[in-house]
Amino acid sequence: MYNGPEHYLDKDAAAGRVMAHARLLLKLSRRFEAVAPAGLRHSAHVANYKLGIIIIHADNGAVAAKIRQLSQRLGNELSKGGVECSGIEVKVQPRQIPCQSTTSTQKPISGKAIGMLRSTTENLPEGPLRKALENLVKRAATTE
Structure with a gap:
């Protein structure tokens, strides 16, 4: 019976720890999306969890400041999900947009x-x- 790649990763001790951490991050991410104010849900995300501290990456400084203001309430709400949260650390980390072009496109100039x-x-x-x-x-003239 095939149980997917997770089945094989769970058997190895080191990979099992990585998978457990990944599941924890997924759980925290879903919980964050559920408890964060609507304006912040898509502008920040759970990046990591270390020793009771939840690390959140914000897309910009304004979002980071708002999350810091709400950190006590967010921490309490995230703890209700079954994960110990002794604090929240917020870092500004803009997301990379894969389809965004960094090169300019040549626009035609009229005659x-x-x-x-x-x-x-x-x-x-x-x-x-x-x-x-x-x-x-x-x-x-050469592109016309």
Whole structure:
């Protein structure tokens, strides 16, 4: 009978401890989502649990400050879930958005705009601005 990968991980002592900790974090995460105010549920998450301290990562400083203000109440509520909570530690840790692009996309420039840029470039004295505009016009002309 196949019980999934957890069955094999639970048999090894070290892996079993990791699995138990993962289950505890999952339980704390669900409990946090249930007891945290609506505005904070999606802006913070349980990151770890060490020696009775629940570590929460907040997306920004404002969320972190609010969680710190509510830490006593949140700690009491999280303890009701069956986990000892002697304190909450909050860290600002913005989430990485995997689909967010860090490179810019090239936007097309209309023929009229290219013409205006060319005439502006021709009227500029030699220098870094003129060179930058010449490069822009050259790149824009090759993408049309």
